[in-house]
Amino acid sequence: MSKLRLISDERYQVKPLVEAALEHELGLLEVGIRQTEHRLRTFEEKYQKPTSDFIAEYEQDQFEETLECIEWIGEHRLLARLHEKTEALRSIHFAN
Numbered sequence: 001m002s003k004l005r006l007i008s009d010e011r012y013q014v015k016p017l018v019e020a021a022l023e024h025e026l027g028l029l030e031v032g033i034r035q036t037e038h039r040l041r042t043f044e045e046k047y048q049k050p051t052s053d054f055i056a057e058y059e060q061d062q063f064e065e066t067l068e069c070i071e072w073i074g075e076h077r078l079l080a081r082l083h084e085k086t087e088a089l090r091s092i093h094f095a096n
Contacts, residue, residue: 015094022089031085036079043072051076 008014040051047054054063054077063069 011052016059019094023076026089029089033079033082034073036075036082037077039073040079043075071085 006014006018041052044050049057051072054072057063058069058073
C-alpha cells in the first residue's frame with residue numbers, strides 16, 4: 001500500500017480539489033475505454049473473431065504482420081493499460 005500526504009499553504013481545502021481531479025481523470029479513462037472497445041469491436045467484426053483469439057493466433061505467428069494487425073494489438077494493449085489506470089485510481093481512498 002502506498003501512502004501520500006498532501007500539504008497546502010492555501011486556505012482552501014485540498015481534498016475536494018484532488019477528488020474532483022481524480023473524478024475527472026476517471027471520466028477521461030472511461031471515455032478512452034469505450035472508444036478503445038469500439039475500435040476492438042470493429043476489428044472483431046471485420047475479421048469475424050474475438051480479440052482474444054486473434055492475439056493467441058498472432059502470438060503463434062499465424063498472421064502476417066500488417067499495419068491493421070499492429071493497430072489491433074495496440075488497441076488491445078491500450079485497453080489493458082486503461083483498465084489498470086482506472087483500477088489504480090478507483091483504489092484511492094482518503095484517510096480521515
